Amino acid sequence: MLTSRQGAVLGHPIGHSKSPALHNAAYQELGVNFSYRAIDVEVDGLAALMAQVRAEGNWYGLSVTMPLKNAAVDLVDELTDVARTLGAVNTIIATNDDDGATRLRGDNTDVAGIVNALRHSGVGERPRAAILGGGGTAVSAIAALVDLDATEVVVFVRNLPKAAETMEVAVALGAPATLETFDRAAATLGRFDVVISTLPPRAADGLASGFAATGDQADGVLLDVAYDPWPSALAQAWESRGGTVVAGIEMLLYQGVEQVKLFAEAGGYGTLATDKQGDVINVMCDAIGVHRRKPYEQNMAG
Structure with a gap:
């Protein structure tokens, strides 16, 4: 055993x-000797944590979420093409050189996450799209919409x-x-095929009230990346106007x-997670109370 x-x-x-x-369910299913936990760290503490990871030498990887995605770019040894282009890292893969030194590679799986979530909801090619927010997740949303061949992408931000x-x-x-100013969003959201909110929890509550007050119908799909609390005020307003959430x-x-596939490969388990992707998806769904994906996901991007 490794x-x-x-x-x-x-x-x-x-x-x-x-x-x-999610991760612990996947690793139990795969039978790999990985542990995974949450660590609360702010931007000013990230460099010290990266130094700890290097010093300990027994890490396989890290998931990176708000507000650290941009800061992580400067703290790894190398970047994949997608992470370099986006200037945002949500995945850090740790490997050890022959001399025992830990090497960190920054990647970004948010793009595949957004594409597959939208495809599963029935979004087709060439949508008209809006993005709420302009941070690290927003650039991933832009890349995902490029993959979907979006004909229009309007990014609503508070500070141009x-x-x-x-x-x-x-x-x-x-x-x-x-780019559009955030105060214009409520009056126009209803015309888009896809709306992706990359805002933190509750940050779109005011927008939700403004959109509901317009009386506009929502014919498209809203992906709200904030999932706690759920449903968000924006999700409720969108669904009440006929939209898909x-x-x-x-x-x-x-x-x-x-991420599981990348971590397993880097951790010495080869293509095990890729070979068992269908099983991994299903146990991860069970772990978070999402309906299982049947049949096997044939059309996943990544």
Whole structure:
């Protein structure tokens, strides 16, 4: 048996995270000797934690959530192409060199998580899309919409100058993206085929009230990446107007599947998680109370 190795999800706040339930269910199903927990850490404490991971030498990887995704870019040894382009890391894979030194590689599975969550809900190609927020998850949403060949991507933000880097990523990806101020969102959301909220929990409550007050119908799909508390005020408003709601826990599920595959391979288990992907998806669904995926997911991106 391979030596026990550890992993964790990092973020602040992190007490609500369902990632430990997801990952531990997967590793039990696979029979791999991995542990996984949640660690509450803010941006100013991330460098010290990365140094600890390097010093201990028995880590296989880390999941990275808000508000750390951008900061993690500068604390790893290498980046995958997607993480470098997006300037955001949600996955850190730890491997040990022959001399025992730990090497950290930053990746981003949020894109596959968003694409697969939207596809599972029935979203097709070439949607008209809106994104709420302009941070680390927003750039992943832009990349996912490029994968779906979106014809329009409007990014609603509170501070236009602060979103400049997000738009630079959009240009690099070839996304048909434009910026709008957040106060214009409520009056226009109903016309989009896809709306992705990348805002923290409760941050869209005011927008939800504004949208409900318009009386507009919602014919498209809302993916709200915040899943606690659930349903969010925005999800309730969207559904009450006839729209389809995808909970953020769906994105968490699919990006987590990709992380498990990366971690298992780096941890010395080869393609085991990929070979048993269907079983992994189902036990992860059970762990967080999501309906099992049957038949086996043939159309997953990743």
